[in-house]
Amino acid sequence: MNLLDYLPFDLPHPALLAAGMLEGTVLAAVLALTALGLSIVFGIMRVVNVAHGEFYMLGAVLAWFITHTVSGIIGGPPWLGFALALIIAPLIVAALAAATDWLVLKRLNYDPEATIVATIGILYIIQQLALTFYGPDARPVEAPFDFRVQLPWFGYSGYKLCVVGAAILLMLIVWLILARTKIGLIMRATQYDRETAQAFGIPVDKVYAGVFALGAGLAAIGAVLIVPIQQAHYLMGGDPLLLSFIVVILGGLGSLKGTLVAAIFIGLSDGIISTLYEPTLAKILATLLVAMVLVFRPQGLFGARAA
Amino acid sequence: MLTLTGIDAFYGNVQILRGMALEAQRGEILCLLGRNGAGKTTTLKTIMGLVRAQSGIVMLDGQDVTTLPAHEIPKRGIGYVPQGRRLFAEMTVAENLEIGLMTRQKGKDVRERMLDLFPVLRDRLKQVSGTLSGGEQQMLAMARALCLEPAVLLLDEPTEGLQPSMIALIRDVVTELRGGNTAIILVEQRVDAVLSIADRVLFIENGTPREMVDAATLRADPALVQKYVGIG
Numbered sequence: 001m002n003l004l005d006y007l008p009f010d011l012p013h014p015a016l017l018a019a020g021m022l023e024g025t026v027l028a029a030v031l032a033l034t035a036l037g038l039s040i041v042f043g044i045m046r047v048v049n050v051a052h053g054e055f056y057m058l059g060a061v062l063a064w065f066i067t068h069t070v071s072g073i074i075g076g077p078p079w080l081g082f083a084l085a086l087i088i089a090p091l092i093v094a095a096l097a098a099a100t101d102w103l104v105l106k107r108l109n110y111d112p113e114a115t116i117v118a119t120i121g122i123l124y125i126i127q128q129l130a131l132t133f134y135g136p137d138a139r140p141v142e143a144p145f146d147f148r149v150q151l152p153w154f155g156y157s158g159y160k161l162c163v164v165g166a167a168i169l170l171m172l173i174v175w176l177i178l179a180r181t182k183i184g185l186i187m188r189a190t191q192y193d194r195e196t197a198q199a200f201g202i203p204v205d206k207v208y209a210g211v212f213a214l215g216a217g218l219a220a221i222g223a224v225l226i227v228p229i230q231q232a233h234y235l236m237g238g239d240p241l242l243l244s245f246i247v248v249i250l251g252g253l254g255s256l257k258g259t260l261v262a263a264i265f266i267g268l269s270d271g272i273i274s275t276l277y278e279p280t281l282a283k284i285l286a287t288l289l290v291a292m293v294l295v296f297r298p299q300g301l302f303g304a305r306a307a
Numbered sequence: 308m309l310t311l312t313g314i315d316a317f318y319g320n321v322q323i324l325r326g327m328a329l330e331a332q333r334g335e336i337l338c339l340l341g342r343n344g345a346g347k348t349t350t351l352k353t354i355m356g357l358v359r360a361q362s363g364i365v366m367l368d369g370q371d372v373t374t375l376p377a378h379e380i381p382k383r384g385i386g387y388v389p390q391g392r393r394l395f396a397e398m399t400v401a402e403n404l405e406i407g408l409m410t411r412q413k414g415k416d417v418r419e420r421m422l423d424l425f426p427v428l429r430d431r432l433k434q435v436s437g438t439l440s441g442g443e444q445q446m447l448a449m450a451r452a453l454c455l456e457p458a459v460l461l462l463d464e465p466t467e468g469l470q471p472s473m474i475a476l477i478r479d480v481v482t483e484l485r486g487g488n489t490a491i492i493l494v495e496q497r498v499d500a501v502l503s504i505a506d507r508v509l510f511i512e513n514g515t516p517r518e519m520v521d522a523a524t525l526r527a528d529p530a531l532v533q534k535y536v537g538i539g
Contacts, residue, residue, distance in 0.1 A: 182405075182409065185398075185402055185405060185406065185409075186406075186409075188395070188397070188398065188402075189395050189398070189406050192395045192396070192397055192398070193393055193395060195357055195393075196389060196393040196395070197378075197406075198355075198356075198357060198377040198378045199355050199357065199377070199380075199381055199387045199389065200381055200387075200406050200407060200409070200410045200451070200455075201378050201379075201381045201382045201409065201410035201411070202378055202406075203376070203378045204378065205376075
């Protein structure tokens with residue numbers, strides 16, 4: 001009698017497991033980018049941005065508009081439309097976020113509770129605007145290139161692998177900016193002590209607007225990268241918002257390292273469990289894990305204990 | 308140099324400063340003395356624009372700076388050493404200095420001068436500032452403010468909680484700065500810590516300036532000290 005016979009489920013075929021892990025890695029990469037945006041905004045501004053998923057959705061929808069315009073109306077090649085979308089969509093979303101900061105958050109004095117309620121309102125405004133102007137349909141965006149990488153068991157989309165590479169590159173850039181540049185120094189000073197930062201000439205209003213724009217822009221980049229894999233839809237912001245919150249809570253609010261580790265963990269487990277079993281089961285387990293972490297380690301896995 | 312006239316300031320609904328007024332001169336140490344809650348720290352914060360004056364005027368070199376955004380005020384040449392030091396404790400010594408240097412775009416020469424002034428810091432540039440000893444943290448807080456090459460330096464209880472040798476060192480630095488034509492406003496609770504270096508002493512009570520006395524007069528007759536900061 002083999003011990004494995006006692007398992008309540010069958011062990012998956014290695015090929016299926018490999019596919020699950022690959023899908024999970026792609027999800028983890030995009031999730032890490034999106035969650036990083038949420039984490040930076042919370043870490044520096046102490047604002048819980050409930051509208052973060054809508055900035056993600058907006059990135060995807062804008063990517064559709066841009067690629068559709070370039071290939072459908074002008075007749076350009078798919079890679080051109082996608083390249084433009086990858087640059088323009090995050091910039092538009094970032095500008096919108098900066099405007100949101102200036103028009104709404106700043107006027108609430110970044111009060112933690114008021115900003116939660118305000119960003120819930122912004123969530124619905126963006127969502128309904130998307131429904132009005134984009135419509136209820138899910139629309140595909142063509143991948144900028146299409147080649148398959150042959151693995152031992154099956155061929156895999158080369159584009160998906162590039163998404164992983166791009167996400168890693170972007171996170172590396174964000175980390176370098178935060179750790180090594182003057183802008184990063186200014187952002188960290190604002191995060192640590194807003195008042196003293198002002199006493200040393202740091203315009204915290206501008207830093208906040210920039211940070212909020214950066215956070216939203218990262219979500220939008222994640223969405224543009226994912227939209228050739230999943231279609232653009234006006235309700236697509238829900239899942240990334242939930243998963244981003246899970247990742248940020250697991251990793252510890254404001255901890256970049258924690259966000260990264262948690263994103264990889266949640267992304268991989270979500271990908272594997274979704275592929276092998278059920279997407280709903282993946283969400284249930286992830287949410288359960290968050291509940292456990294909140295009970296036993298409220299500051300998150302890598303978060304500093306509140307001073 | 309720096310003058311405050313008729314400043315009223317509030318925390319929420321509570322009025323802290325009532326008609327606060329003072330004048331700081333170059334090459335002079337003005338000491339603000341008063342009991343806990345008299346409004347000494349708030350006076351400094353109002354100068355920095357961190358607490359907004361509801362009425363009154365802050366003039367720096369003949370220019371009205373009362374309504375400037377808080378981050379513009381240090382750029383005009385006011386260096387601030389806050390109470391409790393308020394270092395960016397998660398950052399290194401070098402990064403804290405860098406933030407001071409960035410305020411008024413000062414370069415390597417100023418940084419070198421700071422490290423000559425506080426040689427301990429030179430050995431600890433890569434160390435996270437929160438792990439420095441209390442005295443070293445105070446030196447870093449002063450160096451960070453002096454990186455602005457300020458015309459006016461605001462010091463809020465710089466000797467609080469420090470050992471005597473550290474207090475002596477900070478006193479030496481402050482005295483040296485006075486010679487360098489900086490206007491210094493020093494907030495202290497402990498009279499003995501200031502009498503020997505202050506030029507003038509302003510007694511504050513309930514957010515109002517009560518009496519301005521030459522330090523020399525005060526040294527001869529400490530009765531006033533009893534009146535404004537004495538216990539009982």
